Amino acid sequence: AQSVTQLDSHVSVSEGTPVLLRCNYSSSYSPSLFWYVQHPNKGLQLLLKYTSAATLVKGINGFEAEFKKSETSFHLTKPSAHMSDAAEYFCVVPDTGRRALTFGSGTRLQVQP
Amino acid sequence: DGGITQSPKYLFRKEGQNVTLSCEQNLNHDAMYWYRQDPGQGLRLIYYSQIVNDFQKGDIAEGYSVSREKKESFPLTVTSAQKNPTAFYLCASKSGTGAYEQYFGPGTRLTVT
16 A cells, blocks of 8 residues: 655744655555645645656645655655745545545644744 | 535534534535544544445544435544544545545534543
8 A cells, every 4th residue: 555654743944944844655656646734723725736747746835846756755845934834734645445545644834933 | 616514613522422523515526535633643534435325434434434325415423432532523525537636624623521
């Protein structure tokens, strides 16, 4: 079964500095991959998705992620953090057998003023 | 506007009582899912349904039950057999096409005392 590992449970950055949230995947082939964002006490929103069309994927709110097969990574980045980016971020891979999703444990992003 | 609604947003129950969480979607999606979210554990799949009148257990189905009598609705009952029911519950849906991304409702926070 495919799985993802989010390498940091908490990341704290200052407003205006770059954001890096790390995710490694485990798969025997190039999978689909997603990043979802969850603001406090809210549902999840799709941030971006990789489906093998392009290795650099652009998402909403200035986020992007690069699929690196050699490193089995799909790290999420943003050049300049904004206070509104404070949220929990999930790296997600499809559970193809059940047509469901398998979630990483999440990374909580704090943005300091 | 199309979307997924979950009600209520907050729910309080006494231990030993069954409680039903509502999930409705008007996206005309075939598949629907229930996830449970606990701090630091990401989302775990409780039940899923690919079509009306059919559903399957996920990873943590014990103590839960569902029904899928209508395409738009996928209610989740948390029974008294669920040992630790206090959690944030998220409902999601997905179209029947090849895409894997799911759309999430705003969630219901259940507190059992």
